Amino acid sequence: MARLLSLFLLVALPLQVIGQEDPGLERRVTSLAHELRCLVCQNQTIADSNAPLAQDLRNQIREQLKAGKSERDVIDFMVARYGDFVLYRPPFKAATVALWAGPFVLLALGAWLLIRRVRKKAPPAELTEAERRRAAQLLE
Numbered sequence: 001m002a003r004l005l006s007l008f009l010l011v012a013l014p015l016q017v018i019g020q021e022d023p024g025l026e027r028r029v030t031s032l033a034h035e036l037r038c039l040v041c042q043n044q045t046i047a048d049s050n051a052p053l054a055q056d057l058r059n060q061i062r063e064q065l066k067a068g069k070s071e072r073d074v075i076d077f078m079v080a081r082y083g084d085f086v087l088y089r090p091p092f093k094a095a096t097v098a099l100w101a102g103p104f105v106l107l108a109l110g111a112w113l114l115i116r117r118v119r120k121k122a123p124p125a126e127l128t129e130a131e132r133r134r135a136a137q138l139l140e
Contacts, residue, residue: 029062032071036061036078037088045088 033047040051046058057078064074078086090096127135 025062025065028065028071029058032061032065032074033058035075035088036086039082039086 030047034045036046036057038044038046038049038051038054038057040053041049044054046054061074064077065071069077075087084090084093084096090099092100
């Protein structure tokens, strides 16, 4: 029994060590993956997405970082390949002004329409003389 246990340990421990990546590299990959948008899901980062494309992008980040590229180089590569849309927080520039200003413009437009509608309420209609007599009769 002891021989089986020692044989298992001799086989299992080296396999476990081989399967482990550099923890610093994995932290860098995860950090970058939280900054990039999944192109399939579009409302998740590639760190949160389980889509096959997100997995490929995480692997691509890992390979580029292993090759010695900096985080900025990897982000620049992804932006060059997929455009600013791949950034989870796109930069403020002419091409992305609609992304940044759009919600505020829609909110202002909605407020303006609401105020306009409330102010434009029709005044109460005037009652005719016959309607007034009928109302007076009902109240008596």
